[in-house]
Amino acid sequence: MDTFSPEIAPKIVAHRGNAPGFAENTAAAFENALAMPIHGVECDVRFSRDGVVMVQHDATVDRTSDGTGRLADLTAAQLRSLNVGTTSLPQRMMTLEELLEMVLAAGDRHLYLEIKSPALRNQRLEEEVVRCLTRHALQEDPRIHVISFSHSAMRRIARLAPRLDRWYLRRDRELDHNPGDLLFSRPRGLGLSIEAARRSPRLVDARGLPTYLWTVNDRAGMKFAESLGVDVLATDRPDVALELFFPEAPVLAKENAGEPGKL
Template identity: 30%
Template sequence: MSKKLVLGAGIVISLLLSPLSQVSADELTGGERKQVDNVAHRGAAGYAPENTIAGFDLAVDMKADYIEIDLQRSKDGELVLIHDTTVDRTTDGTGKVGDLTYEQLKSLDAGSWKGEKFAGEPIPTFEEILDRYYGKVGILIELKAPQLYPGIEEQVAEVLKERNLDKPQNEKIIIQSFNFESMKKMDKLLPKVPIGVLTSNHADTTTDSLEEFSNYADWFNPNYGNVTEELVHQVHTLDMKIGSWTVRSQEAADFLFEMEVDAIISDYPDYVDPRN
């Protein structure tokens, strides 16, 4: 808990100043919903190809608070955005991400599978995303299968430090993974950057597990099928926030609003934000 004790005062101030903590006049009048962070899963993935500039641009247009990105590494060491550990599903290529060079990955069409109008969308790099979006929208960075890419934590930390993003304003950079050991490492490398743990395993929602996570994590991010009022209360009691995924229906979004989670991670940002 030492991380939270050190950062506590700064986080309180940043939350008070953050526009994300403010509630609109309509919400105040209606009193029906608390403000939650609207996280566009892999961009607005319901409407545009995931992990592409087209998807992230649309998410920004749809007033998302964060874009969620999946980070892996090419054979020659370039940090790139793609969800699967192979390129087969979302590009016109085949093979493992880690077996392909950046030039090979860059040459792939990562958009046509979602529709002809997205033809030619490339696989972006991590640096491209930071330079294009930081300051416009929050960035939730998922390290995808970091065990396949030894040293990726140090590499990510270095890229962020080069841009002075190891001390993000208003917690607008968050790093998460299903790999808990990787997140322990990230917490040590970037003690001022919020850390999240991802899980779909009900065993990770026990009191003992949550207490362990709270030693290094600021966010506990379970599949929405594991979310209950009791779990949300436990997470908040341990001074963590809770963000849940992946919302692909209005009913799921409404359920998570009722549970009073802190963030909703959705392929459809308009299910979370009625302004769209």
């Protein structure tokens, strides 16, 4: 087996709480991931029609649930009536409040919280995200990192919670139109996709800020990330990353014999 130094290996983050056998962004997935000896988990948040911050990646619920429709058109109660898990392991859509409680209970685990919402609603969403964090005394906690593809979101979060960690995610197409990699906000970390990093490895550490690479799901990609000195690696296969980087670490993840989670 290849050997890696734990001192320089990337920090492992379970992307949407994912691991084989669990549906993304669900309580079962996050519970499984938070039981692993990894750095933390990543989630996505959007606004329900009645202004509740929900943990969901897509703008619609069609792919991730047994329902249909735009999340922004449904109330929190309607969203929580859907099954976002599997047939054998049904799950309700989580609120951000519920996930924060899980992360707090996990002790030293970190949360990478991605703002995902139509631009016109972002300001309200970001305000409510900060309120949720403040209710849990997490608005200055180093375990919480807000991540976003929006410089506007980064600036608003900086205004609402100046000491909250902020990481800007660069879209692949943005790099074509912004070859100088100019930043229009002042993030404290930068993200890049594995595909973009393979095309332009120099961008990984171009600004001297902490680096976040997504979504790295195989050993070759993980080795590549380690070779570039990536700080945080987001993956749907935290089990593979643990085996590669920390073969001596105890894997405490729960087994789920049900059908594979939706990807």
